[in-house]
Amino acid sequence: MRTTEAAARERIAGALRTEADDIADRWVQLQLARAASGDGVGESALREEADALLGALLAGLEGDLPVDRVFTGHQALRQAVSDLSLRRARNGVTPTVTSLAVMALKEALMEAVQRQTRDGDELFAASVLTNRLLDTAGALSFETYVDGREEIIRRQSRQLLEVSTPVVRLWRQVLAVPLIGTLDTARTQVVMENLLEAIQEHEALVAIIDITGVPTVDTAVAQHLMQTVNAVRLMGSDCVISGIRPPIAQTIAQLGIDLSTILTRATLADALATAIRLTDAAPALTGPGTER
Amino acid sequence: MTGAGESGGTTVLGDAERRAANGEAAARPVTYAVRSEQDLLTVRHAVRAATRRAGFSIVDQTRVVTAASELARNAYVHGGGGALTIDYPTRRDAVGLRLTVTDDGPGIDDVPTALADGYTTGNGLGHGLGGARRLMDEFDIRTEVGGGTTVTATRWAVR
Amino acid sequence: MSSPPATGVPILRLGDVLVTGLLNELDDEAALRFTSELMERIATEGARGVLIDISRLEIIDSFVARTLMELTTTARLLGARVIVAGMRPPVAITLAELGLQLTGVETALNAEQGMAALGWHQSPAPPGEVRHDRRR
Incomplete structure (x- = not known):
């Protein structure tokens, strides 16, 4: 079990090392295709976001944090997910679209792994691991998204309170x-x-x-x-x-x-x-x- | 100052991570004895310093110090002395300051009355309980006749 | 004229008005000693007014509030009118939220207005003349 997990982790890290550009492209394409209505984040911004997040993800996978805490415990990775969610929160993107954006990375990652191996067991292990990784990322993004919206609401209600009580x-x-x-x-x-x-x-x-x-x-x-x-x-x-x-x-x-x-x-x-x-x-x- | 009473180190892992991420030093709970009138002054100073540290506004500082004074006096006068612990809970959108005041006194047999009294008059000492509750955001009393009283009161400052 | 101050809180006399102030560092016992000392001075000096400046007080809890109320009532029985002056805004807010109204206690924005209410007016006339007016 341990060895399969370690191997799968290395497999994903390997895909990120060799195909980071392709994965980023594909991820951006998937996001653009799914949010057809246009969600306020431009393609170049998406690409920048993808590069930052994938770089941090590789560093996170190469580190020694357990899989379930890679996203929450790795400083740069956590920051990348936060930035992504907050940007969408500020632009009025719905939380569903925001977490779908994170989930789309699963597909982009798995396609890259598929290009590297055809072994069924290995693909299955990598898929399980990708799911575990990105599910925590989805939860984290949702939490940050809510934080971001709440912050906006708090700021606005404070401002409203101030202007509505002149002496x-x-x-x-x-x-x-x-x-x-x-x-x-x-x-x-x-x-x-x-x-x-x-x-x-x-x-x-x-x-x-x-x-x-x-x-x-x-x-x-x-x-x-x-x-x-x-x-x-x-x-x-x-x-x-x-x-x-x-x-x-x-x-x-x-x-x-x-x-x-x-x-x-x-x-x-x-x-x-x-x-x-x-x-x-x-x-x-x-x-x-x-x-x- | 004195380490009387237990100070539950109840820091959740998520909190610690969040604090570390925000670059805040995790503040440890500190307990002060409430056994003399001098102690009441000491407690007030300590709570004032704690409210400043938590970044409370001057009005919030005054609220919390006043509530602490009421609770500490209650413990001293009615509970025959006790202890006050200050700690700093955190919430996603706010920093907090929590006062936990314990005594080994006779306990309160009618909590609603103890909370309701003294609303308009300062008739007798020890009626600051209801007032202290109004000054804090969260308030909880655990008491047992013959078994002492523990009051926990928290005020939050929205970031 | 009076015994040495028991609390270290100075009580000054201006004509028939006693002027004093409360500090943060007063513990309960000292507050009670201060009250009895003040009442003693009212009685022995026949004061008609008392100004208590509380602008240095950073908190008023129910004990201090009760002390002020009792002091006011006692002074009134001795024939003196008490004015509590200079309460800070955060203290007033906290007291109001506590539900303490300081029933029976007269308040003034600052010492100057408190003194005016007690019959002392700022006047271009030399102090001696004002004093003369006040003398009974």
């Missing part, structure tokens, strides 16, 4: 955050961070949170609003919530959410008028426990 200065010592969309935990954390830093920077006495653009207020959203208001008050500033539309006010009442400790106004204009009055009154008379 604007409306008046001397009065800031406002117009919220658009829903208020989940991650969003609340970003809002609090941006708002509190701006409060410190501008020595703002009043922060207005405008929820005109928030479609619904449920218990969770209300809790997140309360949390933000509490943080603002702990800093020593006051908080006004504006833009509570009638249907939302009704929902809040029906849910029995208690916002009575929070200053609320129907419109941003009303809130600004209130805020200016507050800043004109005695300074720094705010705090969680202050009754007014």
Whole structure:
């Protein structure tokens, strides 16, 4: 068993040593033929990819890693598979096409081995080994592909979070955050961070949170609003919530959410008028426990 | 500092390979004793340093140090002392910091109540459990009446 | 006027206001000693206001929060109004997430605004005159 495996490994390595160019050509052709719709990676890029991967594969096979860990354990080979998958992920190629691309290498490799030997046993052993090798490569490519897509999604949602929570200065010592969309935990954390830093920077006495653009207020959203208001008050500033539309006010009442400790106004204009009055009154008379 | 408590070396091979591939040194778990008020300060410093090392934002640093302070104080006041272990789990998309706080105290007989209490008031010591849970992403309590308590809490920082 | 500081935390007096600050390195016992020392000073010096600067505090856990709340209540019973000033944004966020609202504790953005709330105003007039106004 061991000897057959070692022989088969050497057989494949031999094919790579002598026919690397042909294998690479064939692999590129197979990929182009299968992704007829055009998958965003050009022929020359495919060829470059193939050369890099086949070179690393040969080095991997000549090394002493066991077959099942050649792809995952060999640094350069792992990198080559990663590059291949990430490039496809970024170009919007589907994961199926991506793993098929890796699988097509099986065919290209086996054809080369066939040209070298006609012995049935040897071909069978080489085929088993090729399958084992490239199945791990397929799994690895799928994993990297998913990583790549997730990274893009994460980056985009972070960017979205940043641009969707601007803090604007409306008046001397009065800031406002117009919220658009829903208020989940991650969003609340970003809002609090941006708002509190701006409060410190501008020595703002009043922060207005405008929820005109928030479609619904449920218990969770209300809790997140309360949390933000509490943080603002702990800093020593006051908080006004504006833009509570009638249907939302009704929902809040029906849910029995208690916002009575929070200053609320129907419109941003009303809130600004209130805020200016507050800043004109005695300074720094705010705090969680202050009754007014 | 002191090697009290066990620190399970549970590094998965895949993780180690990934770390090696990313050029990160595998950080080993470290355990600190929580047996005196001075220890509470020491633990806070250690956790702060660990959060910096994990590359946490200043707000995340504050969350984790505060949670550690609550948990360590719980172990000290209610558990009659114990230990806090810091380690660094990894996930595909995030680096984490995990606090494991153990004590050999009387245990908690009603975990839901222990978690719910002290939400609005700081009425009495040792009600920071629920608060600590809100500050961390993952939270787990293992307790047995008469058998001590182990709290495991992790916060992740998305890369 | 008072016994030597037991905690090493200085408590200064400006007119009828006591000004002090909290540091990170305060352990529980020192925090309690600080509280009793501050209450002693309020009583013996007849202070009407207390400004506690917490801008150096990197965390506030439930113990420190409770200390601040108790201190505020006790001071109020002794006739003094407490203002806690300069909480850092990450500390405020963490406290809010912990669910601690510091009920009853008045806060100010910084020491200056806290002092203003206690009746001290920045004024172009020489300090002596301001002082004169404040004297009872």
